[in-house]
Each structure stands twice: as structure tokens, then as C-alpha cells.
Amino acid sequence: MNLRIAMGAGVGLFVGFIGLKTGGIIIQNEATFLSLGNFKDIETLLAALGFLLILVLAVRKVVGAIIIGVMVITISGLLLGLIQFNGIVSSPPDLKPILLKLDILGAIDVAMISVIISFLFVNLFDTAGTLLGVASRANLIEDSGKIVNLDKALKADSTASVAGSFLGCSPVTSYVESSAGVEAGGRTGLTAVIIGTFFLIAIFFSPIASMVPSYATAGALVYVAILMLGGMERLDWSDSTELLPALIMIIMIPLTFSIANGIAIGFISYVVLKLAARKTLDISMGAWFLFLIFVLKFILLD
Numbered sequence: 001m002n003l004r005i006a007m008g009a010g011v012g013l014f015v016g017f018i019g020l021k022t023g024g025i026i027i028q029n030e031a032t033f034l035s036l037g038n039f040k041d042i043e044t045l046l047a048a049l050g051f052l053l054i055l056v057l058a059v060r061k062v063v064g065a066i067i068i069g070v071m072v073i074t075i076s077g078l079l080l081g082l083i084q085f086n087g088i089v090s091s092p093p094d095l096k097p098i099l100l101k102l103d104i105l106g107a108i109d110v111a112m113i114s115v116i117i118s119f120l121f122v123n124l125f126d127t128a129g130t131l132l133g134v135a136s137r138a139n140l141i142e143d144s145g146k147i148v149n150l151d152k153a154l155k156a157d158s159t160a161s162v163a164g165s166f167l168g169c170s171p172v173t174s175y176v177e178s179s180a181g182v183e184a185g186g187r188t189g190l191t192a193v194i195i196g197t198f199f200l201i202a203i204f205f206s207p208i209a210s211m212v213p214s215y216a217t218a219g220a221l222v223y224v225a226i227l228m229l230g231g232m233e234r235l236d237w238s239d240s241t242e243l244l245p246a247l248i249m250i251i252m253i254p255l256t257f258s259i260a261n262g263i264a265i266g267f268i269s270y271v272v273l274k275l276a277a278r279k280t281l282d283i284s285m286g287a288w289f290l291f292l293i294f295v296l297k298f299i300l301l302d
Contacts, residue, residue, distance in 0.1 A: 002235055011253060023039075023215045092206075140187075
């Protein structure tokens, strides 16, 4: 249970890290690896103001606080000349250059096995961690720790990944940014259907959609990330063999910039600590299986 809670919190930190990075609030530093961004940069300042605006609106219980914050910062960028107005409506892009351009025979090559397994590993565990994190925020996890309709969600995700490849898309999968939709009130599959419909409509309004800069959405991601950390209060702080692997997972998901790698390190440390404490009966068959898979992954694929 602790590891499941840690996945949600770790994904939250990952979302926050992405938001801070895209907003320029944290930047790369050769000496210290990371450092605080320059708030004299107008885009960084707008990202920070967008975050504060969303916080204020949320505290005051304003409906649509996230989308209002994004819109205000986007309009501000437009008025300041940071965003170029490119029109309202345009024709969808031509699919001919990428439609059905698959090299199936090339993928069957033995040399591609490790690459395929790597993609499978990342897609599977990134999706599992994302779904757990989003479901936790949406209160879709039962007391036993089971996610409601997880099998259906995974089937939808895998089907979309396959279908997307035929259209030449990058992997179509569950994204951690979906937690922003949950925070806005989304709870059912109808939310996804409506959002998908609007995405189809947005294809024809791509000039407007492309105007929304990354610094306008950064505040929303950081806000959602903070809320997702609330699940940590449910961690079992009395048993170090349960707590430490969970904290390791929470830390390593954002620091490795990979949900899959963070989950892997968390499960490996969980089994090692249980063995060291002679609590082998606490290790489930599923945990043993994942431990072996993750160890093989680091040995053979990395």
C-alpha cells in the first residue's frame, strides 16, 4: 500500500518538476545542476504569477481556477508582445507523409528486441504510475488499494498506443497532466470523451491552441503537483521497511525524470529492506516478480 501511495505522490512531484522547468522557475546550472530562474525574465515572472493567481482563485473556491489562470497569462503574453497572433482557423496538417509509414520487418530484427522491451517497459510502468497517481487524486482507489476499472484503462491506453503508431504519432498514452483535469472536477470517462471531442475541434483552431505558451500552463502543473502530495499523509510512518522504499520512490521519480525508473528503484529497495529485516513473509509474489523484472531491466537494458 505504501508503494502505491508513493507512486501517486512521486507522479505529483514529477508533474511539479515539469511545470517548474517549463516555466523557467528552475533552470539548469553547471555548478549546482539546478538553480532558481531569473525573475527579471518576463516569461519566468508570468509563470510564477500564473501559479499565484491559480492559488488565490482556488483558495477563494472560484470554479475553473486553473483554466482562468492559464487564460489570463496567455492574454498577458499576447498584450506584452511575447506571443504572435497567427489567426484563428487553419486547415489540419496533411497526414500523407506519416500515415501508415511503419517498418514492420525492421522491427522484427533481433537487434531490435532490447529496444522494443525498453519501450514496453517504459510505456507499461509509466502508464501504471500515471493512472495510479491520477486515480488517487480522483478518489477512484478502493480501501484495499485497488484502482476502479484499472484493466479497462490499461486496455484503452495500449489500444491507443497501437492506433497512434499507424497515424505516425508519438506514443499515445496516459499523461500526468491529466491530473489537472481531475482537479477541475473530472471523474468519469465522459470527461475524456468531451476533452477528446474538443481536441478534434481544436485541430481546426490550431493557431489559437498554439498560442498558449508553456509558461502559461506551468503554474497549473505546479498547483496540481502540490495537491497530489496530499496522499503522503496516508503513508505508514511506523515501519521503516515500508516507509523508506516509499520515500525513495517519491524522490527518484522526479530526479530520474522517469516514472518507470522511479517505480523500479522503489520496488528494488522494498524487497532488499524486507530481506534485511527478515520480513520475507511481507513480500508478495507480485513484489518478487516486479523485483526480478526491474533488476533484469537495469542489468540487460541500461
